[in-house]
Each structure stands twice: as structure tokens, then as C-alpha cells.
Amino acid sequence: MPVWDEVLRLTHWAVVLLLGLCWFSAEQGEMAWHQTFAYLLLAVLLTRLSWGLYRSGTARLRTLF
Incomplete structure (x- = not known):
């Protein structure tokens, strides 16, 4: 289960x-893609x-505390 x-x-x-795509697109200078991935x-x-x-x-955030 x-x-x-x-x-x-x-x-x-x-x-x-x-996060990986944001990092990769920023390294390549593709800021339009970087912004799309960030949104x-x-x-x-x-x-x-x-x-x-x-x-x-278990999906509740309250279970973390």
C-alpha cells in the first residue's frame, strides 16, 4: 500500500x-524557456x-509537524 x-x-x-529544467535553460541562456519553467x-x-x-x-501538511 x-x-x-x-x-x-x-x-x-x-x-x-x-528545477533541473530551470537550471539547464538558465545555463544555456534561454531565458524565455527559463521563465516558462519557473511559472x-x-x-x-x-x-x-x-x-x-x-x-x-498523509498528504496533509499538518502531518509534518
Whole structure:
């Protein structure tokens, strides 16, 4: 039985992927892509925050404290 649900796993892997893409696009000087990846990262982080506030079980942020 998995401890975390699919949305939680997806958002965590999306953060890893988007941080890598932000770093790579900045190194290559592709600032338009860098900005796009950064906005996507913000959307993923806001999704994770809202999921942690309103979801029950292990996805809740309250379980961290």
C-alpha cells in the first residue's frame, strides 16, 4: 500500500524535473524557456500547497509537524 497518493508523487517529481529544467535553460541562456519553467514550477508548488491544506491523510501538511 503506497503511503503517498498519486498527486503528491506527481508534484514532487514535477518539482525535481522543473528545477533541473530551470537550471539547464538558465545555463544555456534561454531565458524565455527559463521563465516558462519557473511559472510552471510556481503552479506545481501552489498545487502542492493547496493539496496539503485541503486533502486528508498523509498528504496533509499538518502531518509534518
